[in-house]
Amino acid sequence: MPTTDELKQRIESALPGAQAQVEDLTGGGDHFRAEVVSDRFTGLSRIEQHQLVYGVFGEEVGAAIHALSIKTSTP
Amino acid sequence: MESTEIREFLEQAIGENEVMLFLKGTPEQPACGFSMRTAGALNALGVRYAALDVLPDQRIRQELSGLSGWPTIPQLFVGGELIGGCDIVMEMYENGELAERLGVEMPEDEDIEPAPTQAEMPVSNGPIPLENRLNN
Numbered sequence: 001m002p003t004t005d006e007l008k009q010r011i012e013s014a015l016p017g018a019q020a021q022v023e024d025l026t027g028g029g030d031h032f033r034a035e036v037v038s039d040r041f042t043g044l045s046r047i048e049q050h051q052l053v054y055g056v057f058g059e060e061v062g063a064a065i066h067a068l069s070i071k072t073s074t075p
Numbered sequence: 076m077e078s079t080e081i082r083e084f085l086e087q088a089i090g091e092n093e094v095m096l097f098l099k100g101t102p103e104q105p106a107c108g109f110s111m112r113t114a115g116a117l118n119a120l121g122v123r124y125a126a127l128d129v130l131p132d133q134r135i136r137q138e139l140s141g142l143s144g145w146p147t148i149p150q151l152f153v154g155g156e157l158i159g160g161c162d163i164v165m166e167m168y169e170n171g172e173l174a175e176r177l178g179v180e181m182p183e184d185e186d187i188e189p190a191p192t193q194a195e196m197p198v199s200n201g202p203i204p205l206e207n208r209l210n211n
Binding site: 046047050051054057059061062067068069070071 | 109136140144145146147148157158159160161162163166
């Protein structure tokens with residue numbers, strides 16, 4: 001079962017320089033919310049920014065990670 | 076039904092419906108809070124939209140995510156283009172971008188109610204029940 005720390009580290013290592021805050025919405029280890037700040041988002045549409053974060057987890061989103069709510073911004 | 080037929084059906088649904096929502100359950104009876112909020116935003120704006128429940132066949136979701144590149148449900152398409160899932164739709168609803176994109180006025184009461192029941196929904200503005208041809 002993924003933990004908030006694991007998700008945070010995976011986002012930050014996949015998107016160098018990014019800062020992520022991950023919250024377990026239900027305490028059940030499968031519904032998460034991630035707030036990610038990265039300069040990689042500059043010039044991307046919101047949907048492309050979210051796809052970049054979803055891309056870190058591939059097919060785990062919808063499987064082990066039932067739901068991942070995302071908020072993205074640039075520094 | 077073959078997976079390729081499902082994908083063709085989904086492409087057709089996205090292409091033919093100006094506002095197309097894929098969700099878990101129906102706009103009247105959403106089976107998930109994210110689907111409920113997304114349908115609720117569209118209902119609050121009073122737009123006509125087509126909706127398809129992805130739950131009857133697991134392959135609907137697989138094929139949909141395959142063609143959209145978006146892993147979760149709900150997914151909202153406008154004019155054939157993916158707008159996003161619940162977070163993006165809610166953010167766009169709240170800042171007025173969604174109303175602008177759909178060419179409607181923001182309602183005066185900005186609080187989003189849970190999806191109203193069909194009886195409360197004006198007939199002309201209700202979701203178009205999309206025939207679910209994926210059921211055999």
